[in-house]
Structure formats: C-alpha cells, structure tokens
Amino acid sequence: MPFALLKYGLKDDFPFEKDPDLPLPTDLKRHYDVVIIGAGGHGLATAYYLAKYHGITNVAILEMGYLAGGNMARNTAVIRSNYLTSEGVSFYSESVNMYKGLANEFDFNIMYSRRGQLTLAQSEAAVRGFRQRSEVNKHFDGDTDLIGPDDIRQLVPTLNMNAGGLPVLAGLWHRDGATARHDAIAWGYAKGATQRGVEIHQQTEVTDVIVENGRATGVKTNRGQVNAGVIIQAVAGRSSLLAAKAGFRMPITSYPLQAMVTQPVKPFLDPLVSSPALHCYVQQTGRGEIVLGGGSDPYPLYSTRSTLPMKEEVLTNAVKLFPFMANLRLLRQWGGIADMTSDYSPIMGISPVENYYLDAGWGTWGFKATPIAGKTMAELVASGGIVPDLIKPFSMERFNRFVQVNEMGATAASH
Amino acid sequence: MKILTCPLNGPRNINEFTYGGEVKNMPDPNECSDEEWADYVFFHDNLVAVVKEWWLHSPSGYWFIAERHTASDEIIRTYDPREIFNERIEFSQVGV
Numbered sequence: 001m002p003f004a005l006l007k008y009g010l011k012d013d014f015p016f017e018k019d020p021d022l023p024l025p026t027d028l029k030r031h032y033d034v035v036i037i038g039a040g041g042h043g044l045a046t047a048y049y050l051a052k053y054h055g056i057t058n059v060a061i062l063e064m065g066y067l068a069g070g071n072m073a074r075n076t077a078v079i080r081s082n083y084l085t086s087e088g089v090s091f092y093s094e095s096v097n098m099y100k101g102l103a104n105e106f107d108f109n110i111m112y113s114r115r116g117q118l119t120l121a122q123s124e125a126a127v128r129g130f131r132q133r134s135e136v137n138k139h140f141d142g143d144t145d146l147i148g149p150d151d152i153r154q155l156v157p158t159l160n161m162n163a164g165g166l167p168v169l170a171g172l173w174h175r176d177g178a179t180a181r182h183d184a185i186a187w188g189y190a191k192g193a194t195q196r197g198v199e200i201h202q203q204t205e206v207t208d209v210i211v212e213n214g215r216a217t218g219v220k221t222n223r224g225q226v227n228a229g230v231i232i233q234a235v236a237g238r239s240s241l242l243a244a245k246a247g248f249r250m251p252i253t254s255y256p257l258q259a260m261v262t263q264p265v266k267p268f269l270d271p272l273v274s275s276p277a278l279h280c281y282v283q284q285t286g287r288g289e290i291v292l293g294g295g296s297d298p299y300p301l302y303s304t305r306s307t308l309p310m311k312e313e314v315l316t317n318a319v320k321l322f323p324f325m326a327n328l329r330l331l332r333q334w335g336g337i338a339d340m341t342s343d344y345s346p347i348m349g350i351s352p353v354e355n356y357y358l359d360a361g362w363g364t365w366g367f368k369a370t371p372i373a374g375k376t377m378a379e380l381v382a383s384g385g386i387v388p389d390l391i392k393p394f395s396m397e398r399f400n401r402f403v404q405v406n407e408m409g410a411t412a413a414s415h
Numbered sequence: 416m417k418i419l420t421c422p423l424n425g426p427r428n429i430n431e432f433t434y435g436g437e438v439k440n441m442p443d444p445n446e447c448s449d450e451e452w453a454d455y456v457f458f459h460d461n462l463v464a465v466v467k468e469w470w471l472h473s474p475s476g477y478w479f480i481a482e483r484h485t486a487s488d489e490i491i492r493t494y495d496p497r498e499i500f501n502e503r504i505e506f507s508q509v510g511v
C-alpha cells in the first residue's frame with residue numbers, strides 16, 4: 001500500500017461525512033416491534049411507510065448482504081401499469097402514481113423519466129390481446145392506446161418493422177411507462193426510514209424463524225437472536241428458503257434473470273421497446289447505454305452467474321429489432337434470482353404462521369411495485385393484520401382456491 | 416453450452432431439454448381434496464440442495480429424472496423414471 005494512503009487513512013480529519021446519509025451500524029437490540037427481513041426496495045419501502053404514516057419506528061431491517069444489493073440493484077427499472085387483469089392494473093397504477101412524487105418526497109433526484117413503453121404486436125393474437133389490455137387500462141384511467149405501424153415508425157424511426165420476419169402489426173403504447181434510478185429509490189427509502197428511527201442492519205442473515213404454537217416470535221441471526229412483535233419477509237429470490245425456516249412451502253420457483261448493457265451511443269431511442277414475440281426488450285438510458293433483457297433462464301437455479309446462451313438469445317433478437325446495434329459492444333452483464341409464481345402475480349399478506357407476513361413472488365416484475373408494496377405492507381402491519389383491499393387478490397391462499405391472477409402474457413418479456 | 420446426459424440419447428446440449436418441475440408424490444386425483452391437489456400442483460420445495468427433477472428431451476419426447484444441485488448447477492445423475500415409478504397412472508377416470 002502506498003505510504004501516503006496509509007498516512008491519510010490514519011489522520012483524524014479523514015473526510016467522514018459529518019451528516020451521513022445512513023447512521024453508522026449499532027448493536028442489535030433484543031426486541032423490535034417489527035422485524036423486516038431483506039433490505040431490498042420492498043423491505044426499505046415498508047419500513048419507510050411504517051415510520052412515516054403509522055408512527056411505528058421500533059423497526060429493524062435485517063439484511064444478509066448489503067443495502068439493496070439484491071434484485072433492487074439488478075433490475076432494468078421498467079415502471080409501467082399496462083397489465084391485463086383489473087386487480088393487476090389497479091395495483092400497479094397506484095405504484096406508478098406514487099413514483100411520480102417520490103423525488104419531491106425524498107428531496108432527492110430519482111431520475112424518474114416518463115418515456116412511454118411500446119410493446120410490439122407481431123401476430124394477430126397479440127393485436128387482440130393488446131386491444132383488451134388498452135381497454136382495461138383506460139378503464140382504470142391509464143394512458144394506453146393501441147397504435148398502428150405509422151405511429152410506431154414516428155415514435156421509433158430506427159425500428160426494423162419486419163423484425164425476425166414477423167411484421168410489426170400494432171403496438172401497445174403505454175404513455176405512463178417510465179424508468180427511474182433503482183439505487184436512488186433504495187437510498188431515498190433507507191434515508192427516510194432511518195431518519196425516523198428505523199435501524200438497518202447489513203450483513204445480518206436470518207438463519208431461522210422462531211415459531212411457537214403457530215405464532216412467529218423472533219428470528220435467529222448470525223449476530224444472535226432477536227424477538228419481534230411482527231415479522232415480514234421480503235427476500236425476493238430466497239422466499240422459499242426463508243418460508244421453509246418458518247415451516248411452510250410457497251407456490252414459488254426461483255429462476256435466474258439476466259440483463260446486460262452496451263457502451264453508450266448518441267440518443268436514438270426514447271420509449272422503452274419490448275417484443276414479446278422475440279422475447280426481448282430494449283431501452284436507452286440517460287447516459288446513452290442500451291439496456292437489454294429478456295425472459296428468465298429456462299430452468300431454476302440459485303446462482304447469479306450470467307450465461308453465454310442467454311446473451312446469444314437476447315442479442316440475436318435485439319439485433320433483429322435494431323440491426324445497427326450489431327456493431328455495439330457489451331459493457332456489463334449480470335443476473336439476479338427471481339421468485340417466480342405460476343400466474344406472474346405477487347404473493348402478499350398473511351401466511352400460515354401468525355404474525356408472519358409475506359411480500360414475495362415478485363419474479364421479474366417487482367421493482368415497479370416498490371412504493372405500493374411498501375405502502376400496503378405497512379398498512380397490513382399497522383392494522384394488526386387486516387389485509388388492504390388492493391392486495392387481497394394476491395394472498396397466497398388464492399392458489400388453494402384456484403383463483404389465480406393471470407398476468408403471464410402481460411409480464412413475460414416486459415417485466 | 417452446458418451438457419445434460421439423457422439416459423436415452425446420451426450427452427446433449429442443455430437447450431435440447433425442457434425442465435419439468437420437481438419430482439413429488441402425487442396424491443390420488445380420484446380421492447384427494449381440491450386443497451391437496453392445489454398443494455401438489457402449485458407449491459414447491461424450491462430448496463438449495465441436490466433435488467430430483469423431471470426433464471424432457473424435447474426432440475425425442477422422452478421424459479426422465481435428473482438429480483441436480485440447485486446452486487452449483489452440477490448434474491449428479493440422470494435416469495429413466497422406471498427406477499422410481501413402476502405403475503402407470505390412469506387419468507381418464509378423473510372427474511368421471
């Protein structure tokens with residue numbers, strides 16, 4: 001190590017922030033009113049709204065890794081509400097609306113950018129499906145229309161209108177489609193929560209859930225045992241593993257989801273473009289990089305490695321949409337573990353264990369739901385277990401009643 | 416490309432195969448409750464461990480069982496389902 005650096009490191013006036021965004025780590029207390037497992041977007045937002053709207057501040061968020069280093073750090077930040085079912089559209093619309101005000105609320109630039117999302121219909125069946133989705137969206141005050149090839153050419157002049165030999169027949173033009181800086185959302189919620197007294201404990205892994213007579217009373221961690229009035233698990237890809245500790249199974253399978261980004265180029269693409277027929281989506285960031293993604297891996301795995309076959313598949317199809325991209329170079333590639341449900345809707349609310357609440361099944365689509373998931377989970381906790389109307393359809397026991405909320409078609413290639 | 420060894424066709428690229436879910440004990444569809452059936456269809460262990468799974472070799476339409484580690488992705492063993500299942504299940508009777 002260079003001597004100058006060592007000297008600098010030992011000096012008193014080392015530039016520690018006087019007013020750090022997050023308080024320095026403290027010891028774990030023996031008891032919290034609420035323990036939230038997982039400091040991803042959902043766990044952080046839940047803590048924030050608990051403190052802000054309900055004055056519940058004796059809250060600890062326990063995170064096995066580092067702050068928002070899971071899927072919150074890995075998603076491609078698509079925000080949209082053009083789903084298919086009434087339950088889905090009303091839930092996600094509320095989240096999109098909350099996003100619009102977050103920068104003001106945090107007093108922090110979340111780089112919210114409403115560019116619109118264009119989903120391409122490359123078959124007659126897709127045109128029919130999109131017509132239905134645009135009508136459902138309008139019914140819930142969404143700004144979504146079915147548009148034709150001329151309008152699409154105007155929106156995205158660089159698009160190949162016969163990509164992969166599948167002519168673009170129409171598009172679902174969702175003007176509310178947006179992106180935001182995912183890390184900023186996490187930091188905004190984390191800062192707002194800790195300012196109100198919430199504790200965030202990183203590198204604190206929950207290794208067991210203590211259940212007595214069907215009631216959760218605490219958790220065991222690598223830093224000792226913590227008792228809790230209420231426990232919420234918000235651990236995305238690891239949902240089934242934690243549920244097993246609490247003694248039940250979930251209707252979830254964990255699959256890797258990969259994404260990648262190219263070198264930056266001049267701005268050419270304003271809307272977020274996705275092609276369900278070609279299983280890929282393409283968007284350009286404010287920095288000019290092109291973010292590319294597709295469906296999840298073909299089989300379940302708890303590993304965030306990225307693979308060549310997935311890159312080949314996504315890129316082959318992306319180049320069909322935008323042929324000039326063939327000359328670009330990839331800068332980064334990564335993967336996260338997505339907790340997939342069979343109906344592509346989340347699992348929220350109560351669990352078979354008393355005082356143990358679920359925020360799971362977010363698969364490839366949970367970033368956009370961060371604000372509304374946090375708000376409704378906080379309501380659930382503050383009311384002592386009364387499930388808010390907005391998330392009633394997403395209860396885990398819907399599977400036992402065969403009442404699924406099917407969003408597969410509206411989710412698979414768009415997230 | 417990752418290689419999966421099919422008990423019928425030998426070692427093949429993994430993209431020739433389709434994942435078919437965990438191997439589970441199926442409740443008797445004629446006898447079980449809706450809840451038991453839902454549990455069988457929708458709920459999974461989804462653990463980090465060596466697990467038994469159904470796989471299909473798509474071009475030949477052949478179903479078999481693989482034992483695979485769900486974190487390292489190491490495939491330990493593949494074999495014909497007859498090693499575990501020795502009876503054909505008759506679905507035509509269900510719901511009659």
Ligand SMILES: Cc1cc2nc3c(=O)[nH]c(=O)nc-3n(C[C@H](O)[C@H](O)[C@H](O)COP(=O)(O)OP(=O)(O)OC[C@H]3O[C@@H](n4cnc5c(N)ncnc54)[C@H](O)[C@@H]3O)c2cc1C
Pocket residue numbers: 037038039040041042043062063064065066067068069070071072073074075076077078079204205206207234235236237238242257258259293334335336337338362363364365366367368369414415
């Ligand atoms: C490549 C990719 C692209 C995506 N694109 C989009 C998109 O465009 N739009 C969209 O809406 N969604 C998208 N998603 C999905 C979205 O990122 C997730 O659904 C969402 O982030 C999940 O909620 P979370 O932020 O709380 O999860 P996470 O950030 O994963 O948080 C869960 C946390 O729990 C911690 N944890 C797990 N187990 C334990 C334990 N035992 N003890 C303590 N802590 C534990 C983890 O370390 C992790 O930090 C994408 C996901 C990926 C992987």
